[in-house]
Amino acid sequence: MKAVAKQDAAGAGGAPAAKAITLIEAITQALAWEMRHDDSVVVLGEDVGVNGGVFRATAGLQQQFGPMRVLDTPLDETTIAGLTVGMAAMGMKPVAEAQFDGFIYPMLDHIICHAVRFRYRTRGRLTCPMVLRVPWGGGIRAPEHHSEANEAMFTNVPGLRVVMPSSPARAYGMLLAAIREPDPVIYFEPKRIYRQYKEVVPDDGEALPLDVCYVLRDGSDVTLVTWGAQVKETLEAAEQLEAEGISAEVIDVATLKPLDFATIAESVARTGRCVIVHEAPKTAGFGAEIAARLASESMYDLLAPVERVTGYDTHMPLFRLEMKYMPSTARIVEAAKRTLAAS
């Protein structure tokens, strides 16, 4: 599956009448495609049926595929996770929706103790091809527990794949890949940019790889590494830096686990500087893993200390202060300049 895929597939396909869609519409489009082409794909979660999901990601799917393919579940995340594992072990391809990032903790036991272990535990006799879709992160003025950036805790779990698309095209291609993947995938959806912009995404069933980072912008002075909704601020920062004559490369990690470190290392080998941007708290956030690999595998390339621009090591505040919590464009620009001043 590994491939040099630095560009989105968008626009490349020959599907008819492709129209511009948002990130969340791309998710719906991918679900529908795969459900049309694979009978074993089943969608389940709270309010995913008639209501089409609280974010409308599954809008219309129950009407299209019926209540035996799109299932509302009882209100219990343990139930959703456990059912999903059981269904997957029996040869279905369940795509479960977590309603919000803050409600996934009761699912961890079944993911960590079972989903990622069935293949290993039974020496390949049973497997667990499931996808857990998780609307992720802050910035939508939602109530408590609706704005968590908790991807890091999954990245230490063996056997898992953890991805987070940040564009409509990547959302489409990576969701198709996630459903087709024979092992469990956590698919984080940056909800702040669900409807940020539209992009033409041909509905051609073309999957994207689940193990490559995307270089969104080339640059030569500093490498900005990020994922999810922060792609927005990071690209803005790169533009501001350009205005000041600083050339920033922007990498969307997109696939956190397994990590395509080669793409990051190659960039840092050229720039000598790296700023890692993420919304989750700094300490032991996934940025730490990237910085750690730089410290060991790219040490001699580094011209300046690795910077991390992240959420603070406190809780995501209620919404009056949430934007003060998150990495801002200004903080990214400042950190990038620090790396340039350092050497």
Added chain:
Amino acid sequence: MKAVAKQDAAGAGGAPAAKAITLIEAITQALAWEMRHDDSVVVLGEDVGVNGGVFRATAGLQQQFGPMRVLDTPLDETTIAGLTVGMAAMGMKPVAEAQFDGFIYPMLDHIICHAVRFRYRTRGRLTCPMVLRVPWGGGIRAPEHHSEANEAMFTNVPGLRVVMPSSPARAYGMLLAAIREPDPVIYFEPKRIYRQYKEVVPDDGEALPLDVCYVLRDGSDVTLVTWGAQVKETLEAAEQLEAEGISAEVIDVATLKPLDFATIAESVARTGRCVIVHEAPKTAGFGAEIAARLASESMYDLLAPVERVTGYDTHMPLFRLEMKYMPSTARIVEAAKRTLAAS
């Protein structure tokens, strides 16, 4: 609470008739001391009562303090976590036991969504002074799920304290501190060294700080950083290195969150080299955070790439292969030498 405490308190106190005890006996001793001196301390968990815990950490406590202070719980980790939070919010100091590391995942929801948030959420009106004791790690030829090193997932959680003692004296002093701490503490117990050796630990009620690393051995060529049961192999590695004329400093992190990075940085400033050793899988293990901070705060001190010697990014195998999974003395020695060859 921050203090320069590079030596154990062992031997320093004036308590009568101190005798040499194992790490697990030190835990029992600390529980008994604190229960004698604070009526609000209550111990709960599966089999902690008459049976004294499957590892015997609570042996004798129910006889001493009665069934209203030492409670067997129904067999449900969600229950244990939720009851603990509720009791703590009502002014008790519950010390909950998880029977094994592999069974704590159903507890995460109450820890992450509530225990660490009550103070924050209510602006100090309610708090959650609780301790979760978790027998941790592999190497005892136990069945599946009894040998997990899952500390990293807690370290990205704001408001939590995460500690792991690796000697009887530290086990005693840090458990007292954990119980007295007004905020929730995850107290990991490296079960492989529960009975590794005995040490005189005066039963004097003296707590140790919860935010310092311990320098177990001074050295000048390379800094070996570790925690938990791997302290054993790391100290052995330091001895082997010494025999080859290499002076290794050994730091027991002991308190993972908050991290006393200053002690590590100070050491690396002198040695210029760092090997981080842990049992958990490498990717996004807590070693990543330490390496990341070195990459950003100690970059100019580093004379060689930071090395991580860790468990592999796979599941802890069943016991026939478990020792092949864990960082061995040989792997640590080899990594240390690599850092010396590098510069």
Added chain:
Amino acid sequence: MRIAASFEIEYLQYLAPDGTLAADLPPQAPAADEVLELFRRMLFLRTFDGKAVALQRTGKLGTYAPCLGHEATQIGIGAMMRPEDVLAPSYREYGAQIMRGVQLREILLYWGGDERGNDYRNEPARHDFPWAVPIATQCLHAAGAALAFKLRGEKRVAVTCCGDGGSSKSDTYAAINAAGAYALPFVQCIINNGWAISVPRSAQTGARTLAQKGLAGGLHCLQVDGNDLFAVLEGMRRAMERARAGEGGTVIEFLTYRLHDHTTADDARRYRDEAEVKDAWTRDPVARLRTWLTAQGLWDEAREEEWIAECTRQVDAEIDAYLGTKSQPPEAMFDYLYADPPPDILEQRAQLLALEGRA
């Protein structure tokens, strides 16, 4: 056929939907003037609820979960608790909370995105649990509180609420199980309003009643008409007395209806038949009690008008207090994180202040 065990679950209803008595009032029913006072609280709650929705619609409040239709259940639950008891609510039990001293401005602050809303200033709410958004987790906290009371020998009861959706949650089952295992002074209120966002009660479980979930843990079980204040009070009275007498916990299912959308972020027309809502209005808890009180000669249109005006004044004053509350400074996100904040946290706090130009 040998029978291992058999069970019966009682149903309580005194006031029929049309406001006439369906059964003799229980001997312990409160005096008419006390009932009148509770009715006033129901109207107060409804006044507040409507204004909170309006505030949200005009952008002055975040997402808000209305309690329209739940007035009898909520006010009745709060009314039967003593100050020393403890309440562990979900996110919707304003009525019960108001009875315990929670201020409207606190409710508004919380839904307005400000943590201070959970810092209830008045007793006895001050020792109650805050709103719990993760469904039903509060049920286990209440069981933990009840366990603390029992271990300390205190005569206090822990009362908790969850919805029909919440009754499916592992935590609710766990709380019921623990309450039974330890014979705790614990009351699990299951507020069955027919819907969990878009999922109807029928899709949550195959159980005939939600009350019977208590049987799984050996608790006492009751089903009551949650739109009948008398039934709510009587059900709660029995449960609280049992708990105080050391006889253990009770699960009460309150049958009511969510007359509004789930929250202001929801549009129930997507999944719910308007006819069902219309029908539910015929069982409105407020109208029903009004009819009865009017028949008793204790209420009339003039008194209602006067009282609504008074409610409006009080609610508006609280709204003003809410709107006049300045946001916390950004560094508040670091406060109350740890009793004893570690250096890294203090450093990040300083960084934030510097960024704000206030270093």
Added chain:
Amino acid sequence: MRIAASFEIEYLQYLAPDGTLAADLPPQAPAADEVLELFRRMLFLRTFDGKAVALQRTGKLGTYAPCLGHEATQIGIGAMMRPEDVLAPSYREYGAQIMRGVQLREILLYWGGDERGNDYRNEPARHDFPWAVPIATQCLHAAGAALAFKLRGEKRVAVTCCGDGGSSKSDTYAAINAAGAYALPFVQCIINNGWAISVPRSAQTGARTLAQKGLAGGLHCLQVDGNDLFAVLEGMRRAMERARAGEGGTVIEFLTYRLHDHTTADDARRYRDEAEVKDAWTRDPVARLRTWLTAQGLWDEAREEEWIAECTRQVDAEIDAYLGTKSQPPEAMFDYLYADPPPDILEQRAQLLALEGRA
């Protein structure tokens, strides 16, 4: 008094502890020769169990969870399943598993620290779930399997087991709830052997029976004498028929007793009265059925001696196969991790090989 709902839970027992009939055998009871065959399996299981414990005591096996006393329950459960059904066991249901083709060498490999023990080679076990150590998580997997069967229109039943301790676990409640909500072909066997390690059944819950946990989800509930093979078979028959007929799930509580320590790592004398164990032996499922079969003229000491000798031969052959199985090479820990292993994993695998001098 108005009753919202009422319930009765039936208790099944046919063979009394003394081996005489306590009630007429059910019409659907298997013929005597079939019963005899199942009795032979019970003896086979007991022979294996004793030898497994001995293997552990001599250092040739890791921690092992014996099934002494559970023979009638386990063999009966396995006997009533069809090949196309699926079993999601805990860690102790060897009897049911053997009925489905799991080999003794596989059981031994698993407890001997080798993942290959879970790679059941024989049908129909090959599509069953592996042992589940995290208590009761398998119950939800069975519910998920049952949901898959229902969605695909397959006439298959998912059967799962947990203990009395496991009946307290959130997952068990969740499975029961889901089975009721979706009306699944699901059978939850609660094997009440009196103890969860050191915690007695009485400390797990306030419920009078464990069977009644099914009421919480609207499932059918049964309590059976788990030491009476006839009762086990009849209880399972009813549950399986209901499930196959699309009538939904059943919870069956099997009353049995853990005659051994919890595992070979446990010492039950620390917490359990020897007198209780002695008393439990008077209800031994094997002795009871032996008495009945002997009374029928179908069994005697000579036949028992001969069969035990045969069991010993078969078990010993399996033990030899186990002891003769070479450990997996260390790099096996990287295999079967991902279908498509990422480069980092392949690199770590290569590092391990290099360390082993096999690069």
